[in-house]
Amino acid sequence: MALAKPAAELRIAGSKLPAIPLPTNCPGCGVGLDVESLRKHNYVCDCGHHFRLGADAWIALIADRGSWKERWGDVRSHDLLNWKVPKPYQEVVEQLLEDGLNEAVRTGTCTLAGRPIWLAAFDFRFVGGTLSIVAGERLARGMEQAASSGIPYVLISASGGARMQEGVLALMQLAKVNAALGRLHSAGVPYFSVLTDPTFGGTAASLALLGDINIAEPGAAIGFTGPRVIKQATYADLPPGFQSAEFQLAHGQVDLVLPRTELRHLLAHLLEMYP
């Protein structure tokens, strides 16, 4: 058994996370940031502040090195509504694609500690991680395949909700994705949902909170209506920590609030427990 351990450790390793733009000081504690050390700690500051990650970083963190196979990466958004304000939607999307981002959700298969999973990761940098037709299509296709193959589904969410620029068809993605999610649940396939900062609107009101296990990152803002709109609509004073991951734990909406540094090990363990 002496030889088995290093092999298992090798299999459990994700990739080195990509560099991400960072402030000079941590917004959580104000201390100057050591970029390389932060990167090794999955962009979690010693004070507990979790920096937002894009889909590329999440894939590197979750997938065993070399195991990621992206699916449907070539599905593209169209400007269906001839959306012109404040900028033409088509131009916004094309610029983001040029910047190397590929829609608000990327999906594919990989292994985690040697076990196959479907992984879908939202990317908040792409129009606020908004649920679009392409995002919905990638999510639904992955769920359908996970349901038929019995491979567990892992979601990382970070989203402002449905994408306004795709109008009511973006809203319909909530139904499309939840229809597929219902099949995943009916098939008895495990679905682990990781909620990161921020997860709101149509994404919270569709797949993100319907995990068999909902895992939230510390301090992540999670809710349906954003605090600004709630204040505008109801003139309410919202208490500190309103809609935080800890608030959602206290209100029964998530199972666990877990630091990112422990996530990979927890998922690996869950995959063992939910074969």
Add this chain to the structure above:
Amino acid sequence: MTRHGRKPDESTLSVWQVVELARHPERPYSLDYIRRLAPDFIELHGDRLSADDPALVGGVGTWHGRTTMFLGHQKGRTLKERVERNWGMMHPEGYRKAIRLAHHAAKFHFPIVSMIDTPGAYPGAGAEERGIAAAIAAAIMEWFRIPVPIVAAVIGEGGSGGALGMGVADRVIMLENSIYSVASPEAAASIVWRDNTRKVEAAEQLQLTSRDLLAMGVVEEVVPEPKGSARIDYDVAASALDESLHRHMQALLTQPTEDLLQHRYERFRYIDSLIHAEPQFGPKI
């Protein structure tokens, strides 16, 4: 051409005029229609967990000789009623009540008619504390498992996730002067310009009229309203709604349950299949 001798797309109203008609305080609400469709309607209350949400009415009535489950967002007419009904904005308890009544209908094989008329789910702290997002999410997923025919009608405002939480059905129809949108014009204006007074421009951009939704394939039919809109003649509006709902329901009642659920799945799974039909879209103004 409809039996009222006028095509819905002959409307000469601006988008904003349609929005105003959809929200008109004299517009018929769910109970105005339900009581005309099923005069013996019995309202049922409560989610069996903690509360009853008056923004959603539900109950049973005899409709074309068959016991039917009616559900509908309900707005109030007087200020007092509006406050009681919370302007038709549901709390989590409303979605839980809707699903309870859907299971009730399934037990007795009652078909379900759902009427949509809401600015959106309630954007308040209490709704958040009691899990509004998860309540809507669970409802949307659960509608796909309800083994009886469901026809939904947007009768006024179809506001975002709060509307869709009641809008998963085998057929969805819209009254001519109703709207259905990913975000209210005010919310969209606030997002785009940080200025919700530019709601008229936002409404034009959102493509939220019944005609737009029909072109996108999101609804099956636009039901014509009497001249001057539904508020002018509740009986004529109700009769047109009744005719359309009944025609769609008749077609569904003969379907085996397995086919019904498969078609419901496919209806939403491929709802954006007109994605390549760009020429049908674009601003009309």
